[in-house]
Structure formats: structure tokens, C-alpha cells
Amino acid sequence: AQSVSQHNHHVILSEAASLELGCNYSYGGTVNLFWYVQYPGQHLQLLLKYFSGDPLVKGIKGFEAEFIKSKFSFNLRKPSVQWSDTAEYFCAPEYGNKLVFGAGTILRVKS
Amino acid sequence: AAGVIQSPRHLIKEKRETATLKCYPIPRHDTVYWYQQGPGQDPQFLISFYEKMQSDKGSIPDRFSAQQFSDYHSELNMSSLELGDSALYFCASSATGEPEAFFGQGTRLTVV
Numbered sequence: 625a626q627s628v629s630q631h632n633h634h635v636i637l638s639e640a641a642s643l644e645l646g647c648n649y650s651y652g653g654t655v656n657l658f659w660y661v662q663y664p665g666q667h668l669q670l671l672l673k674y675f676s677g678d679p680l681v682k683g684i685k686g687f688e689a690e691f692i693k694s695k696f697s698f699n700l701r702k703p704s705v706q707w708s709d710t711a712e713y714f715c716a717p718e719y720g721n722k723l724v725f726g727a728g729t730i731l732r733v734k735s
Numbered sequence: 736a737a738g739v740i741q742s743p744r745h746l747i748k749e750k751r752e753t754a755t756l757k758c759y760p761i762p763r764h765d766t767v768y769w770y771q772q773g774p775g776q777d778p779q780f781l782i783s784f785y786e787k788m789q790s791d792k793g794s795i796p797d798r799f800s801a802q803q804f805s806d807y808h809s810e811l812n813m814s815s816l817e818l819g820d821s822a823l824y825f826c827a828s829s830a831t832g833e834p835e836a837f838f839g840q841g842t843r844l845t846v847v
Contacts, residue, residue, distance in 0.1 A: 658835070667840040668778070668825065714777060722768060722791050723827075723836060725777040 626650055626719040630726035637705050638734050645700040645729050647715030656718040657698040659689055660725075663711045671713070674698065685709070707735040737761055739839035741826050747845045748816050756811040756842045760828030766790070767809040768836060769801060770825040778825060784809055785831075816846045 631646035649655065659671040672683025679691040689700045698715060710733045715726040740759040748754050760767050766785045770778040771794075780793035784803035795801075798816075803809045807828075813820060823843050827836040 660838075668827075668838040670835065670837070673835055720791065721766070721785075722780050722783055722793070723770075723778075724780065725770075728777045 626717075626724050628715055628717050628724055628726040630713075630715050630729050632729050633727060634730050634732070636732045636734065639707055640704045641733075643700070643702040643705045643709075643731070645713055645715075645731075647698045647700065647726060648696050649698065649715070649717040651696055657689075657691060658716045658718065658723065659683065659687070659698070659700050660714045660716055661711045662714065662728075668714070671700070705731070705733050707733045709733050739826055739828050739837050741824075741839035741842050743842060744840065745843050745845075747847060749847055750816055750818060752816050752846075754813045754816060754844060756813070756824055756826075756844070758809045758811070758826030758828075758839060760807050760809070760826075761830075761837055764828035764830045764837075765807060766829045766831070766836075767803055767807070768827040768829075769795075769809070769811050770827065772823040772825060772841075773819075774822070781811070813844075818846050820844060821846045 627650045629648045657674040660668045661671050674681045674691045682688045687702050712728045712730045714728045716723040742757045768783040769781040772778040781795040783791045787803045799813050801811045823841045825841045827838045829836045
């Protein structure tokens with residue numbers, strides 16, 4: 625079955641803290657992987673993506689993610705979060721040309 | 736750069752009414768996807784179209800139908816609306832050979 629699991633539903637951090645959001649997906653052969661962010665009241669925006677090649681991918685706003693094939697994981701990281709990173713983050717593997725979204729992680733950054 | 740355009744942005748309907756949501760993909764994108772995001776929930780895939788043909792189907796109720804037209808825009812038709820249909824409906828588009836999907840700003844449907 626095609627599934628994706630995000631480990632934390634709510635995360636609260638202080639500014640400048642480091643962030644790591646876990647994401648595991650079910651095996652489905654070659655899979656493209658995405659992280660999307662949804663700021664309060666806004667639409668989904670692409671943070672970063674992995675198709676092939678270097679398993680460490682860098683996205684916008686200082687975010688990066690590491691694809692670990694052996695663990696079926698694609699964890700999102702940021703060394704130092706800002707108040708403006710408060711949003712909901714969705715991991716989304718692509719299965720059969722459609723995105724399957726995880727349940728999302730709501731990140732709140734305290735200033 | 737042009738983005739995915741959805742209209743209307745907000746829609747209020749009564750139970751048992753009908754709604755039509757429109758999506759205009761990025762120029763030269765040939766694939767359109769529809770997602771439904773209920774309050775506090777993750778986006779759920781509804782249906783997709785490639786070159787005006789349905790390419791995949793997810794958890795779309797029978798009361799809903801969709802199509803993609805010759806200019807690649809898509810419409811999601813929703814009939815016999817129920818309170819539970821209140822959600823944010825996203826459309827996304829992509830181009831052949833480029834798996835990245837770009838999302839529109841969504842249509843917020845409220846059924847009262």
C-alpha cells in the first residue's frame with residue numbers, strides 16, 4: 625500500500641533551535657519525494673524535492689532534506705528556525721504520478 | 736511567472752446545492768490534479784487528468800465529477816452538497832516529464 629508517515633503532529637521550538645521532521649514512506653520502487661509547506665491561511669508551496677542523485681537536497685529558506693533509501697526516510701531539517709517558519713509541513717511521496725500527503729506537522733516557533 | 740489559477744477563491748453553498756470549481760493550469764502543463772483538504776486535515780487526492788483524459792482516481796465521491804477541457808483547464812462539479820464537503824479544494828498542475836506539481840491557492844468551499 626502507498627503510505628507516508630510523519631512522526632510528529634505538533635512541534636514547538638524557540639527561535640534559533642534546530643529542526644528535524646521525520647518522514648517515512650512505503651516502498652513503491654522508484655519514488656519522487658517532496659516536502660510542502662502551508663503557511664497559515666495559504667496554499668501549499670514546494671519546499672524541496674528529491675528525484676535522484678545526491679541524497680541531500682537543499683530547498684528554499686534554508687531547509688534541507690536527506691533521502692535514506694535503506695530506511696525509506698526523507699527527513700526535513702533546518703539548522704536554525706525563525707518565527708516566520710511557523711507553518712504546517714507535509715511530506716509527500718509521489719506514487720503513480722500523484723502525490724500522497726502525510727498527515728502534516730504543525731510547527732510553531734516561539735519568538 | 737504564471738501560476739495555477741483557481742476560481743472562485745471562496746464559495747458558500749447550501750446543502751443539496753451544486754458547486755463548480757475551476758482550475759487553470761500553468762501554460763503548457765498537461766496534467767491537472769484535484770485535492771481536498773478538510774479542516775485540520777492533510778490534502779487528499781481526488782482525481783487527475785492527463786491530456787483531457789482521466790488518469791487517476793482517488794477518494795472522490797460519486798456526487799462529484801470532473802473533466803479537463805481542450806484548453807487544459809479543469810472543472811470539478813459537486814452536486815447534492817453535504818456539510819462534510821466543506822473544505823479547501825486545491826488544484827495542481829504539472830508538465831510531462833517534470834514530476835513537480837504546482838499548486839493553486841485553493842477554493843474554500845463552505846456548505847451551510
